[in-house]
Amino acid sequence: MIQELGFFEAVEARRSVRIFDQESEFDHSVVQKCLEAAILSPNSSNMQLYNFIRVPESSPLKGPIAKLCMGQKAATTARELVVVVTRRDLWKSRAKANFEYIQSSYEGKPDKKLKQALGYYGKLVPTLYSKYPGWSLIKKLISFTVGLKRPMVREVGETEVRISVHKSAALASMTFMLAMKASGYDTCPMEGHDSKRISKLLNLPSGAEICMIIGCGKGLPEGVYGKRFRIPSEELILEV
Numbered sequence: 065m066i067q068e069l070g071f072f073e074a075v076e077a078r079r080s081v082r083i084f085d086q087e088s089e090f091d092h093s094v095v096q097k098c099l100e101a102a103i104l105s106p107n108s109s110n111m112q113l114y115n116f117i118r119v120p121e122s123s124p125l126k127g128p129i130a131k132l133c134m135g136q137k138a139a140t141t142a143r144e145l146v147v148v149v150t151r152r153d154l155w156k157s158r159a160k161a162n163f164e165y166i167q168s169s170y171e172g173k174p175d176k177k178l179k180q181a182l183g184y185y186g187k188l189v190p191t192l193y194s195k196y197p198g199w200s201l202i203k204k205l206i207s208f209t210v211g212l213k214r215p216m217v218r219e220v221g222e223t224e225v226r227i228s229v230h231k232s233a234a235l236a237s238m239t240f241m242l243a244m245k246a247s248g249y250d251t252c253p254m255e256g257h258d259s260k261r262i263s264k265l266l267n268l269p270s271g272a273e274i275c276m277i278i279g280c281g282k283g284l285p286e287g288v289y290g291k292r293f294r295i296p297s298e299e300l301i302l303e304v
């Protein structure tokens with residue numbers, strides 16, 4: 065019987081596990097449950113620009129994708145793979161969904177707060193996410209110029225927008241991995257893969273990018289490669 069863990073127990077117990085048990089039963093519905101938890105994660109502007117593509121062991125794509133994870137055992141022995149895909153390309157429909165949600169769920173008279181929220185998804189988000197030739201440079205120049213006079217967000221170029229979308233996908237991935245551990249299963253995040261070939265195999269649209277691929281299963285003890293190593297916390301956690 066699988067025992068559920070509390071938050072700190074799950075954080076402590078989670079390791080990247082590279083070899084998964086092939087014998088014991090794997091409850092694929094737990095992956096769905098943990099992904100449902102993952103999508104509750106904080107994400108930039110609530111744009112939810114991601115997909116989580118489930119590739120269970122029964123899928124004809126599981127073997128080929130595992131091979132394209134450079135044959136890593138964390139992928140070949142995984143009972144299910146989750147391909148975390150960023151969807152920067154969906155910004156218009158996500159902005160529209162947020163706009164319409166705010167509009168329809170607002171109670172009371174239209175006021176400044178509502179106008180601001182609608183302006184956020186109607187104007188600011190399109191300014192940040194739109195793509196025209198030279199637009200990235202123009203945004204950076206505007207940010208630089210405004211920033212000379214007052215505090216200003218600097219991460220406005222196309223690269224920073226992509227990073228922001230990946231940040232949100234990575235946060236959701238973390239929630240997923242902790243939820244899996246709390247549910248008695250193990251995971252291994254992987255960026256060691258041929259993203260170009262996997263994108264083609266999954267027929268991903270241009271503009272979609274693979275953030276990471278997560279191998280899932282019941283870990284075997286030999287799947288944990290060594291004791292956990294961390295730099296002393298004084299070097300990582302600073303206070304000013």
Ligand SMILES: Cc1cc2nc3c(=O)[nH]c(=O)nc-3n(C[C@H](O)[C@H](O)[C@H](O)COP(=O)(O)O)c2cc1C
Pocket residue numbers: 078079080081082136138252253254255256257276292
């Ligand atoms: C974005 C990311 C990519 C990773 N890619 C790989 C990978 O391709 N193969 C692998 O074996 N481990 C991979 N790892 C796992 C790390 O090596 C592991 O998290 C780190 O060594 C710390 O160990 P722990 O997760 O057991 O605490 C990745 C981790 C992250 C967060």
